Amino acid sequence: MDEPSQPTPPTPVYVLAAHPNLRESRVNRRLQEAARSLPGVDLNDLYTSSADYEFDVPREQARCEAAQLLVLLHPIQWYSMPALMKLWFDEVLTFGWAYGSGTALRGKDLWLVASTGGSEASYHPQDYNRYFFDAFLPPYEQTAALCGLRFLPPMVLFGAHRASEQDIAGHVAVFRERLASYPHWPEMDELADCPTCEVPAFDRPLGRGA
Template sequence: MMKTLMILAHSNIQNSLANKIIAEKISLLADTEVRNLGQLYPDFQIDIAAEQQALLQADLIIFQYPFHWYSVPGILKEWMDRVFLFGFAYGPDSQLRGKELLVSTTIGGPLNSYAAGGHNHFTTQELLRPLEQSANFTGMIFQPPLISHDMVYKAGGDNSREDIMQRAHEHAGQLCRLIQQKSAAFIQKDAPSAA
């Protein structure tokens, strides 16, 4: 059975609309663990051994977070700095080689603002290159990211709470289907062939 690990990085998950819904839906799937970094490490004191052990048990690793300043939230960057160590995450004895990494992120701005000539000048795929290279460097297999735009709510803004919640449920549904497809393929791959 394929094991999925979601690394949830959100500075205030209790007040989140989108990421809270996504993480709750994913936590209901079999063989899935959600590690809420903000809850586990409010002081940023990462338990390296516990996090490495969780990674070792996973086949699919999901980074779930709201896009912050064109990057990951600080807690996820700290987690990577502390956990992705030489001899574990990279080097001749990388223990992450062959695991899949999927970035699942919510972005406040509209899709058309993430383009050459757009408000943010770059596509989200371009801005996710550091994570793609981190996967490459550790020997993980970088999966096509799952990105949802227009995911910010401000009173009087363009998006209602209901709009964002609906898009969050759609995002979570896509993510659940993807995990289930990968799990089915994983089981089929490991099934003994009939002779």
């Protein structure tokens, strides 16, 4: 008699979340709760775990190594990520581990899940944000490329401050479904591999100063 097939374990995911005022959040708080509810998802709320601006770098690197999908979950602030997440990048993605001679992240995926206060229409050359939203993505895309990560199409909720309850609930449901079904997304086969970025060792001195 055939043995019953065992369920396939979920692909490990590391969600790096940053919201300076999570209690007041209408969107990110619920996205974090959805991520926490899923098996195989490791979530780190930076403004709770690293409120002193200190990181356990070896532990953070181990969490990244254990995951196949790295998720950046945050509101857009000044056209970028919150300050504590930027500090995490500075401290954790070290030369010789994440890029350069280091290949710890190569072959993994990076997914940006962001929310904005401004509407989608405001990200337009004729409106106050002056650029389409995609114009603010190159720092994310190139960081991914430098580390050998494939940058997946971002998931963005525009106008989060005024979004209806129905819109927020739908956004959270899609996010949860995407995490649960990764890597079996319909568009995966159409995505290009990550470009190769060779960084000469002499471009990165041993010290911190330039």
